[in-house]
Amino acid sequence: MKDDVYQHFKREEVPVIDAFFDRINQVQNEYRPILTEFLDPRMQYIAQSLVGQRDDVRVSFFGGYANAERKRALFYPEYFTPTEADFKVVPLEIGYPQKFSQLAHGQILGTFANAGLDRNVLGDIITDGQRWQILVNQDLAAYLVGQIDRVGKIKVRLQQLSLADLLTPQADDAELMVLNLSSSRLDSVIAGAYNISRKSAKDLIKEKRVHLNWMMVEKPDLEIGEHDILSVRRYGRIKVGPVLGITRKDKIRLEVSVVRKKKR
Template sequence: MSIYQHFRPEERDFIDLVHQWKDYVESTYSAKLTDFLDPREQQIVTTILGRHAELQFGLFGGSETTERQRAIFYPEYMSVVQEDFQISLFEIAYPAKFVTIEHRQVLGSLMSLGLKRGKFGDILVDQDRVQFFAAKEIADYVRNQLQSVGKAAVRIEEIPLEHALSVAEAWSELSATISSLRLDTVIAGLYNLSRQKAQLLIQQGIVKVNWSTIESTSFECGAGDIISIKGYGRCKLISIEGKTKKDKWKITAGRQK
């Protein structure tokens, strides 16, 4: 039985990468640190590595509540500490009395530096304070290159991880029984909408799964997916419990309050 059949076709490259990381650790007897992974990628890592008792892995994103996290794969006889995840925390100083900085502006400015999204973790915004996590290997470059966010001139300062803002999002847990794992059906069940309304939202291009716009109503959702709809908020598919006697899927999810 192929491992690929348990995942989406477009996830095959990432699955291959996970196996490359695993093979590296097993052949070199040393640890492997990844970029920041989104929740779905973390789910894939957990599924694949959970089958290999001789190989351990850890996840950490800079604080206990981060969504995006780096992974470390390591032999069972090794141990890892927080510092091994090589994460820097930056706070952005800007003229808050005159301008407002939003999450999307920070992400856009970071992406304009020519670095991969995987080099950055969560972006934390709490009123006029803004912070972001970054891979330590690109910290000096970011410190020297990030000079503006939106129309605001900024300067950034690296601060200890324990000074990260506590802006954990509030989620309410819910259970649902749905006829399939198609995106339109999942949206209808989690957002209490008709399937026709869910299909319209998808076709309008305002639905994202794991930060990528999805316009296929038949896209199959999986555990770990983050679904966001402009104007409706976010949901995360925590687990898929299996099928009921009536051949429907029982799922557990979180809905952003």
């Protein structure tokens, strides 16, 4: 059965698929809900696909607010009705001297990574243009509040809040596009989205300026799939949508949502 499933996904996603199958089996055997850490949209798609139309196991996702990108998954038996509290997601407010300094998403993420934290215990980092919050695994919140007091050179103070105190994130200025590509390789998608040459796209990857689902990648020939998110330093972000078909010249018609880095 697993081999039938594997063929629908990328080779490098096999460990993720196996981990989800383990959780599904655990729900079936123990008849209780099983919670994951935070998943990127691609992993959420895989989890949902594996559960499919099963009657005995279901899956729900929550990341703190309706449009969260990174969400925790809860696999559960059919008798169970999940609530927000079951996902154990809390926001931390990042207090800092707003009059004298500015924070940035990359700075904040780097600070938490340097504290030895895996990305999967962290949800979205959100801002309303001044205030900043990060959504985290509730079990780690108290530890983080006591551990982190600087972002770069800026002195900060973390405070645990309730979801009722979550700020309204700034909306991305995303542009919906349809790309006609010779392949769905990483370098091809980047080149098409930002209207640059394949060589330039490969150089960006070689220079370690590209992240796929929040992980640095160095292989330009990686296959990109629906729900993948690409971050390209100094260019912006690409959210990958569905393949809409094939053109008469055998080009792949790929829908993407592109956020371009604002020039300062």
